[in-house]
Amino acid sequence: MSKSELSSIVETSSDTAQLISTDDASTSNCAQLNNLSTDQNEDDEIQGSHGVRRRQPVQKIEPGSLNILSAKYESLDYDTCENHLLLDEERKRGYTFVVWKDIARWFIVLLIGVITALIAFTIDICIEEFSNIKYKQLKKSVDKYILLDKLYIPYLLWVLTNISIVFIGSMLVAYVEPVAAGSGIPQVKCYLNGVKVPRVVRIKTLFVKSVGVITAVVGGLAGGKEGPMIHSGAVVAAGISQGKSTTFNKDFKVFEYFREDHEKRDFVSGGAAAGVAAAFGAPIGGVLFSLEEGTSFWNQALTWRTFFGTVVATFTLNFALSAYHGHPGDLNYSGLLNLGKMEPFSFQFYELPVFILFGVIGGLLGALWNHINYKLAIFRIRYISSPWLRVVEACLVAAVTATCGFLMMFLLNDCRPLGEDPTKVPLQLFCADGEYNALAAIWFQTPEASVRSFLHDPLGSYKPVSLLVFVLSYFLLSTWTFGVAVSSGLFIPNLLTGAAWGRLLAIVIQYMLPSSNINPAKYALVGAAAQLGGVVRMTISLTVIIIETTGQISNALPVIITLVVAKWTGDFFNEGIYDIHIQLAGVPILPWEPPPLTHNIYASEVMSHPVFTLRTVENVGHIVEILKLVSYNGFPVVDPPLIDEAEVPTYKRLRGMILRSQLIVLIQNKIYNENANTTWSNLNVDMNMFRKEYPRYPSIDELDILDWEKTCTIDLRPFMNPSPYTLPHRASLPRLFRLFRALGLRHLPIVNDVNEVVGMVTRKDIARYRVWRHHCHMGMEELLLSSEI
Template sequence: MINAAKFISSTLRPSYLLTIVTVVRQDGAAAEHSRLVSISLSPPISYRKHGTDWVQDSLKPVDVPRLLLPLSSWLVFLLVGLSIGLVSGVVSMATVWISNAKTGFCASSVWTISKITCHQWRRWSDWKLVNYIIYVVLSTLFAFIAAITVKKLSRRSAGSGIGEMKSIIAGFENPEYLRLPVLLVKTCTLPFAIASGLSIGKEGPSVHVACCIGELVASLFPYFHKSKLKVREILIAASAAGVACAFGSPIGGVMFSIEEMTHTYTTKMIWRSFFCALAATAMLSALNPFQTDGKLVLFQVTYDRNWHFFEIIYFIVLGVFGGLFGTLVIKLNMLYSKFRQNHLRNNGVMEVVLLAFLTAIICYPNPFLRIDQTESMSVLFRECDGIGGARSEENFGICDSGEDWTTINRTLLATLLRTLLLIITYGAQVPAGIFVPSLAAGATFGRLVGTLSRMVYSRYSHIPLFGECRSDAQCITPGTYALLGAAASLSGVMRIWVTIPIIIFELTGALNYILPTMIVVITTKAVCDFISGGEAGIADQMVRMNGMPVLTRDDDNYFNVRISGVMKRRVVVLEESVKVADLDRVLEEEEYSGYPVVQSTQSMKLVGYVDADVLQQRLASLAALSQHSVVRFSNRRTIFDAQNEEQDGSTGNQEIDLSDIVNDMPISMSPSTTVDVVMKMFKKIGPRVVLITRLGVLQGLVTVKDLLEETEMLRVGNERAIKATKASIGEDVADFWNRLKQGVQGVSKVMRWRGR
């Protein structure tokens, strides 16, 4: 049985009552009843800003002729892809040129972008100390330029931007992150931020920049800009194009947009995303930003050798490292990010400058940390033509067997320092991504493992384990270990398991290394699930920490929790008939996105749901609207309505029928539905609100924010329960050990007594 348990007093006339109603079930226990009443006394939470209602947006009429609609769609995605490729190429050229300026210049041509294409590369001075000082000063200067520009012009340009783009694609209305100033500031400061030597990358900001470009191009076409659903498709395709340009991987970019950026996708959207990513990579290839033979990224490599069965042991080691690395980075970075929010919020520029200064001082002595991270990976991924060689100096001795221990020491130190710097740098107040630093840390560790395995083979090549290696060929290729280590670390941090093998395949073009990559990624996932219980990657963690109302991938594991314990029971409802004056007052005072319409507050029988914006627009379009006019949201007529109509007619009041704007079949679910089902409903369909009804009677409603609050409470409770269980187990183990120790001591005393 359902009834209204509490009414808030109102000065409105009873026949046109608009009131806040708390619905309480009477068939629950007394404890449950008191708990619900205590919840009902809290103020209602506004859900106007909780997101876009994709269901209602998809029902909007199309203004473009049906024959021109497919052509205009492909044209928009083509323009978005070409624009992203153009901007990405310019950013890549500026980044490489500014980064190389820290170590020297090209004597043959100052404007030569890369060291690879320069025939006369020179350092700033023959004195190592002078070069050291110049390196530190320029790194600090570049960091200051990026940080102060972001602070003065656009604070929303800081950070990666992937979390914000995920929230916008999920429906959270935050258009400030897609404005033109954000695009300009992030594009201009990104090269300086990366050139400063901070442990950051451009891949995350590239996604943000690409989405800004997509929004800007969509604004040129009214049909796309008016439809939020179409804008979302453009943003998803733009994110795919951004990753495609960052890695030179169009298929990997599409998989990233599916796996990381959105919960819903269709075949049409996949094809358009691929078309957009292909157009972007084609433009980037035409620009040839690095002046190389078809390389879209500096660390793009090819491998001619095959792997051997015994190397699976080393691949598993790399996978274990990826899981441990990802878990450590996520946990510690979240802790440091909270510390940054509480204590360093107003000192963002100073923090960035100090980080750049310390990073430059620490990294300069190590050649793998001194050069740009992408250039460092191109060296670590390299397949040596033989032991030693004329290019030993350019390779920092990694191909010289006589310098194996030097390489091990350098790569071990680079892995530790890169991990530490990544933890404290990601999230600073500059455009900062986490892809490349994670890849670089994994690449140094992978090269370390590869060098050790090569040393083991050189020492024990005669044992049967290495029997499948030919004596006339090099058995171990350390460069492949660096590549697999990079894949393990990135998948451990981002928790994307399908995209990584595809990107690795497109980077190397070696189909025979798909299986090793999958072995590494699967091992990484197993370790991550074992340690952290399947938690989401760092992007989703940032979304949760920043309080964005977006459901992440690990928010649907609540199978035994019913939605009746999560829903809001204090609901602002509209009756079927209401005066215009009372309706205007509610629209002005409340900040809700819509209102359930019921027959009466006594019965709470659901009639439908009306959108607040549509209602305001409809009322504004009515000319000479009297405040005493009556608005009807339903065509249903009763004998009491006829009496009210006679009274209103005698007083000259006008009746307005707005039943056409009422959704008479809103998305509703039973109170016994579990939370995970409702979450899937929000993810797949995308409503702004789900009404909870039983036998047609409204009992409450639930939004994304309600679900997030509940899941956060459950997560904290589970963590406390796990800690308590561990503490209890620890106490039991300690008690058992003490008893065992006492028993052993007693036995020893008895043995000594008998020995006497």
């Protein structure tokens, strides 16, 4: 039976086990597999015994559905395989090694903070310098051709400049590394949750992400550089902590002991936090972001190391930027997003309803933003899937963005005295001498500088009509931009949109209450927090990030009230933008808590059964046959049959668990028993044999296995995990869920009362049960599994 035939028969997870006999005859194996193919192609809905709507697998699935899990995503295994090799290695090491290992962890975190900060420094300087060159040249063109009544020339120059710059970044994303698109936060969130997203922490991804974000911001798109820094920090952490680069096939022979999924996860968590710290100058906010949004595991030691990494990243970037700007030692450049120091707000009790109103508006606009972006994402999945179309779309967005900016500057005559100019490139346009165009000042600078302008410019710096048009246009542009084939984030666009409508509402309040003393910075900041919170649905970490960025803890209460209300309001309509994109990708992510109303669902209903099993001493040819026949990643090891048994039974007592990667390494290194007198202790075997291949193991088809080798046997007992986590078949789904969520398991054998294997549960088996909420209604559905996403 071919792999494609097997895949069409078994509509289940790529690491979910199915039935195989302990006999190594391939004909009987295939016959048993054929018996599992009944009713696999029906598209009927049936009612399960526990009341959940169960959908049968279908052949063709409409792209863009939120009710699909993708079979292409593998799980990470955060459970340490404590086999005999590892235990023997640990016994030989003394206290000195324990101290060295702990020191190495802190040193790695130090390197992560420094390198992440240097990458942020490079990105920031490139964006600043290239943007200054671009907007100065555009200003010269406008000043020159406005006198000749040929403004179409600077307009075309603006459009072509945007397209040319964005084209470079989009080509890199579309053709070199598609996973570098967007901010990367959903992918990092999935990785920390326990899902192996392909190519998400590669060096090539970091290069494309860094170059792509520069081209996106300099190209004038409604995106920011702060979100991608979180992904960049995660990639830096993943690369440094392993002491090797699989992209360049280079092993530096350091940090081998950390080449495990759970160790790598902790460093990636610290790297993501360092990225937040470098982006916003918020070391505490970075720690809280990593805890709130991503990490599946946390303890006090990890907290301290992560905080150390964020402080190092903040200090390194601060020192580098201050030296670059000619003020070495003057540490006033704590992050890429510099909102400027804000004065403490004075707010009264009667203003609390105003902050709640801002939160409601932010939640509603955030839900609308997410809905529009969701519809656009579905359209892209269905009709803009090819790389060249994605590049065309990115260039189109760049052209439309320039067009919107030009039309607003040209049609809205919003002139202000030149002394109030907040930018380095004031543009007179049609204004009188001594005045500048306020909208041109907003468009002819980076989005970060525009946020500062809305926060610090005095009341009356912008006309209400100008703000309204800007909010509408930039709101739509930002929804369109997030998801195109460029590397950019959504933090800055939403902060800019929220600051604009916050300032607009401040003007409205001033008009309604002329006697009140309105502080536009207060309402602009609250509006920015409300808009961003309504989109991403973050509360704790975002509050601390805003406080650290603005340098005023006294402004915390309005921000907290606004963010909480924005989250509650937005959750009433849909989920956060990151969760929406994760669902669109079909990633089997596990939420914090098990689905409610599932205590009547048992492991016997969730598990895949029967299972592929291996004997404690197994024939090499049989192992090779199984590995070629299926793509499953974990196999229970059971007792061998008794010699006097006339027929081999299907089930045997569980002795351990062995992974596909371990079997491949054993066969690759020819750890065979050629005769009964050969034992594993006579072979040159240690844990470094497995660590050397981590994380990219060769496929079974790449190994050269001779016919005589297939007659040999492998004693799996020294290499398997002799004490895997198991659960009885009567365990409930919430108990299964908590075990997977807390321990980061990849496989969980289900046993009967006499410890015989009766089934296997994987992450996808758990993740397919999902609760849906719509307005005041709630229910549960069982998701489909597909390999088409």
